[in-house]
Amino acid sequence: MTSMRIASGLGLLLGLGLAAGQAQAQEGDAERGQQAAGACVACHQADGSGMSVSGGESWPRLAGLPAEYIAKQLHDFKEGRRENTTMMPFANMLDDQQVVDVAAYYSEMPVTEAQGGEDADEDLLARGEQLALRGDWDEYIVSCKSCHGPGNEGAGGTFPGIASQHAGYIEAQLRAWQAGERGNDPQNLMGAIAERMSDEDIRAVSVWLANQSVASE
Amino acid sequence: MTLRRTTLAVASATLAAGISMAAWAEYEKLVELGYPAPKEDELVHVPPTMADLEEADIHPELKKVIRRGYDLFTNTQQLRGENVFNDMNCSSCHLGEGRQPFSAPVWPAAVTLPDFRGKNQHVNNLEERIAGCFAYSMNGTPPEYGSDDMLALSAYHQWLATGAPMYPDQPIYGRGFPAPDRPEELSYENGEALYVENCAVCHGEDGSGLYQEGEYVFPAPWGDGSNNWGAGIVRTHTAAGFIKNNMPLGQPLSLSDQEAWDIAYYMTQQERPQDPRYTGSVDEVLEKFGPTFHKNSSYGQEREVDGHRLADHANWGEKGEEVKPWNVGQPRFEDLED
Numbered sequence: 001m002t003s004m005r006i007a008s009g010l011g012l013l014l015g016l017g018l019a020a021g022q023a024q025a026q027e028g029d030a031e032r033g034q035q036a037a038g039a040c041v042a043c044h045q046a047d048g049s050g051m052s053v054s055g056g057e058s059w060p061r062l063a064g065l066p067a068e069y070i071a072k073q074l075h076d077f078k079e080g081r082r083e084n085t086t087m088m089p090f091a092n093m094l095d096d097q098q099v100v101d102v103a104a105y106y107s108e109m110p111v112t113e114a115q116g117g118e119d120a121d122e123d124l125l126a127r128g129e130q131l132a133l134r135g136d137w138d139e140y141i142v143s144c145k146s147c148h149g150p151g152n153e154g155a156g157g158t159f160p161g162i163a164s165q166h167a168g169y170i171e172a173q174l175r176a177w178q179a180g181e182r183g184n185d186p187q188n189l190m191g192a193i194a195e196r197m198s199d200e201d202i203r204a205v206s207v208w209l210a211n212q213s214v215a216s217e
Numbered sequence: 218m219t220l221r222r223t224t225l226a227v228a229s230a231t232l233a234a235g236i237s238m239a240a241w242a243e244y245e246k247l248v249e250l251g252y253p254a255p256k257e258d259e260l261v262h263v264p265p266t267m268a269d270l271e272e273a274d275i276h277p278e279l280k281k282v283i284r285r286g287y288d289l290f291t292n293t294q295q296l297r298g299e300n301v302f303n304d305m306n307c308s309s310c311h312l313g314e315g316r317q318p319f320s321a322p323v324w325p326a327a328v329t330l331p332d333f334r335g336k337n338q339h340v341n342n343l344e345e346r347i348a349g350c351f352a353y354s355m356n357g358t359p360p361e362y363g364s365d366d367m368l369a370l371s372a373y374h375q376w377l378a379t380g381a382p383m384y385p386d387q388p389i390y391g392r393g394f395p396a397p398d399r400p401e402e403l404s405y406e407n408g409e410a411l412y413v414e415n416c417a418v419c420h421g422e423d424g425s426g427l428y429q430e431g432e433y434v435f436p437a438p439w440g441d442g443s444n445n446w447g448a449g450i451v452r453t454h455t456a457a458g459f460i461k462n463n464m465p466l467g468q469p470l471s472l473s474d475q476e477a478w479d480i481a482y483y484m485t486q487q488e489r490p491q492d493p494r495y496t497g498s499v500d501e502v503l504e505k506f507g508p509t510f511h512k513n514s515s516y517g518q519e520r521e522v523d524g525h526r527l528a529d530h531a532n533w534g535e536k537g538e539e540v541k542p543w544n545v546g547q548p549r550f551e552d553l554e555d
Binding site: 139142156158 | 268313419432435466467469
């Protein structure tokens with residue numbers, strides 16, 4: 001606790017320094033990140049694979065997500081732009097330096113396998129594949145791939161890889177967007193699409209993405 | 218699938234009689250999103266999808282060729298270095314795999330050509346029209362007429378037109394990139410600010426889009442990775458129409474007319490590879506092609522913010538000096554009598 005207080009005190013100082021001296025890009029350090037990630041492991045696991053929890057809140061895979069994306073989410077949890085009661089207290093424990101360190105740490109891990117799509121039937125998977133790779137323009141649902149990149153493995157630092165992400169997590173997020181409970185995406189790019197998806201579309205795309213493997217380099 | 222096929226059959230049966238209620242129903246979503254409803258006299262056509270192709274009663278060899286055309290259309294980058302010398306796919310601008318109304322759906326070309334084309338002042342067929350896209354929009358050189366790739370692309374266009382009448386005598390619903398009314402003033406500065414705020418997250422502040430590990434992600438609105446100065450979308454009104462009706466992706470019609478025009482104005486006042494019709498002098502290009510084309514673009518204009526004369530360069534992009542599109546300036550029918 002003491003070290004935590006010192007850390008958050010330091011964070012505050014750093015934060016003030018940043019605010020005063022303009023946004024000076026902070027370099028994330030994966031080794032420091034490992035130390036700061038002690039509290040993350042319980043849910044997100046040591047290998048960053050997270051966990052699919054059927055009937056409960058699934059914990060997302062963080063392994064291999066863009067550092068920039070992870071850092072943004074942590075800041076958004078802290079500042080209330082992304083609301084999640086489970087995650088908020090943990091995000092609040094991290095100062096700005098720790099945020100970028102933890103982000104660097106998870107971003108460097110190889111992508112792990114996802115769960116939650118095992119029992120999906122063929123028709124559902126076919127619909128999921130269509131939405132993920134081609135979209136359904138008659139419903140004005142653009143493909144996941146058009147922003148989440150080739151193979152839905154992510155694009156730049158802004159658009160996270162969603163292939164090989166737990167079905168329960170993707171489903172919960174799309175529903176949160178639909179319900180207006182998540183809105184921290186740039187320019188509502190995700191929200192506008194989620195809004196047009198049916199329950200079956202959400203289920204389909206979640207199970208299909210969870211069934212995709214991402215080869216590590 | 219069965220439902221769609223029925224709708225299609227009904228659509229093609231009723232099109233000739235005027236507005237097809239079945240087709241109209243398919244576009245209800247668009248009207249919900251704020252697009253205009255089809256007018257009484259408009260031709261409404263819902264192109265078949267690739268799923269419909271699998272079900273269609275046509276020769277399996279033709280299906281293979283249409284699938285190849287679809288693949289080329291949506292991943293034109295596979296022709297990079299051969300026919301394509303920028304970072305674009307056909308589907309970068311023709312959204313929804315070339316089927317989408319208000320996103321220059323490509324099937325009208327299959328039912329309105331051969332026809333006279335103002336841009337090159339002679340009668341073009343579908344292949345020549347597609348060849349134009351390669352020379353300008355892809356900053357490349359087209360596959361040969363009659364080649365496998367050209368045939369596959371034409372077959373895909375024609376398949377999308379399935380059931381639409383040839384040489385329709387009605388205006389086509391959702392054709393082209395219809396421009397919103399041009400506001401009185403266009404602002405480069407406002408366009409730049411709006412671009413940074415709304416577009417840069419995908420297309421980059423420098424307009425280079427995103428190409429990641431050798432793969433296409435987001436198209437480049439300007440620069441060497443973009444279309445050259447001869448492409449239709451360098452015309453401000455065409456760019457404004459594209460933006461208004463299609464951008465940001467997934468949120469069509471969300472920008473005001475002024476915003477769409479300002480962004481278009483900013484975007485079309487950036488540099489890009491030279492027009493392949495360039496002969497060494499911007500003034501000569503303007504003299505020849507100003508009246509038919511560049512009167513609507515910023516080609517050769519001095520950019521107000523920095524006095525830079527647009528397109529006054531011999532940068533051909535990745536294509537370099539060596540590759541010249543063989544179809545540009547190719548005369549046709551010159552010895553026919555009037």
